Amino acid sequence: MKRLLSSFAALALVAQPLAAVAQVLTAQEEKAIDEAVTKTLARTGVPSVSIAVVRGGELVMTRAWGRASDTLPVARPDIPYQIASNSKQFLAALLLLLADEGKLSLDDTVAKWLPEVSGADHMSVRQLLSHTSGLQDYWPQDYAFAAMATPTTPEAIIDRWAKKPLDYDPGSRWQYSNTGYVVAGRIAEKAGGAPLAQLLDERLFHPLGIHPLFIDDTNGPAFPKGYARAALGPVRQVTPPARGWLYAAGELSMTAADLARWDIARLDRRILPARDWAEQETPVRLSDGTSNGYGLGVSVRQVDGRKTIDHGGESIGFLSQNTVWPDDRAALVVLTNAGFSDATSVLTEAIGAVILPRAVQANTGESARTDDARAELAALAAGRFNPAHFTDDARSYFTPQTLTDYRRSLTALGACTGFAPKNKPRLRGGFVNRNFTVTCGKRSLTVITYAERGDKGRWEQLLVSPD
Incomplete structure (x- = not known):
């Protein structure tokens, strides 16, 4: 994968001015956040957490706790963590911009761009982005399956999974599909006439002054390592997948501050036209008229009576959660280098209770077997x-x-x-x-x-x- 930033040192530059706005949180609030993170790390065994807090539409706190790796014993807020599926909202935004430029339509059939995909003649680009395409997910597991030890390409993923029979008719059901985003990434490259990294940087990252990297370029000693546990066994460093497995399904690493700056752009309706932000945040309806609240790369729902726009991310050894409360002009980014535990959801709830009047609540349900x-x-x-x-x-x-x-x-x-x-x-x-x-x-x-x-x-x- 092509690195999105030529110099890692540039990451440190964007973190320097943050102290100037830290006073927006009171000392008591900062203490409550510190206690919540410290307690959660001790309880779960998660090696490190990096967070960014947006309040009143401004970045008011970035901080990291714990150990980023054996070679980075002290986690820092200027180090990028793998955000995995939180990357999906960026690809959806890119495709919305390409549509604005007349280079494609979200209602184009996939057959116009990749006719070899199963069901391509009655599947739309919009359905790829909303997980309603019917394409089988190539990575539902929470571990690296055997094939991931070997490098791959978007074309290889498409050949193996996107040419299988569809799980359902496009538009009739919702099913999370990383495969759909790999297909969408290739369509973006074809329509935009450039590699995905270049398109994202030119249209989104450079205008915002943020500096993400591709995940495959952040598996070296200068970056956090991912960790896992087998049941409640020791916390062990994991071996990342070979190159190419994340691509457009979850390709980015970035600092919590950079993801928070994206959230601020969402709150301010910058970078994209306001209509594009609104389209991304509009839940897509199935053919029977129902919706589970997923839009284009983000979920939109009411939590504790408050509108919430959010998404999670998981790669091998990393979990992340990005949450935006637009009516409160607030946002929270929680990044961890652990592929286990409930730390991201617990900290989202706990820190949400500090920066908002009421805590964020989680939904549960029933199952079988x-x-x-x-x-x-x-x-x-x-x-x-x-x-x-x-x-x-x-x-x-x-x-x-x-x-x-x-x-x-x-x-x-x-x-x-x-x-x-x-x-x-x-x-x-x-x-x-x-x-x-x-x-x-x-x-x-x-x-x-x-x-x-x-x-x-x-x-x-x-x-x-x-x-």
Whole structure:
């Protein structure tokens, strides 16, 4: 991937003026944020957190806590973290600008640009951006599956996943699809006549004075390392995917301050025409007239009576959350170098409680196959692993070291009770996602699963993290 910035030193330059506006937060508020982050890092084992706070339409705080890597023992706010799927809103914005220039229409069929894609003649660019295209997600797992050890290209991802039969008719359902964004990224390059990195830099990043990098260029010693846990085992540094796997599905690394400056542009309706911001923030409706609140690269919903525009991001060893409250002219960026725990959502809620009148609340739901998931977790805790119950990718994930970490860490907690669903089943990447809450001894845990369809579908993922 092409680096978006030729000199890493430029990242430090944008962080220098921030202290001048830090007084907007009171000493008590800064203390409350510090306590929330410190407590969350201690509870979860997350190595580091970098945040940016926008209040009154201005950047009022950037700060980092913890350890960015073994070679960067002190996390700093001027270091870029991988934001993964938070990148999707930038691609959607770029395509809106290309549409303004008459270089394409969001209602173009995909066949106009990439006729080889399955269902391309009755699938629109807009449906790619709103996750309603029907294209199967190539990466629903929360770990790097075996193929990701080998470099890839957008064309290879399209050949393997975007030419499969559609999961549903375009526009009839919503299903998160990284594949759709890879296809959209290639369309942007064809319509814009330049590589994706150049298009993003010229039309979005340079005008804003922000300096993101491509993820593949931030896996060296000068950048944070990603970390993971197998169940409640030791926190270990992860091996990132080979080059090319994120591309337009989640290609960017940036500082929390840079992402916050993008949020301020959203609040001020700058860089894009106001109509484009509004279009991005308009939930797309399915053919039956319903909507889950997803627009073009962002979710739009009411949380605790407050309009919220947000998105999360996950790459191997990194989680991020970006939240904008437009009516309050406030925003919050939370970046971590851990692919486990609930730190991003907990800190969004806790810091939201500081900078807004009321905290942000999370939604939960119900799911199925609870008994099967409970039995599988009990087997892993007892040191038993039945390969027949798991897919090839899951079998490669559960190495002897991973199984040992599961057994030792779960056994140490004591008996597990109270296994309960957290969400309704949802289809993604050809698998069914179900999440559960379980209490083991005095610890509350989250179990995140993906399984093949059907009552006895094999498990593609069964990950455990602190709740």
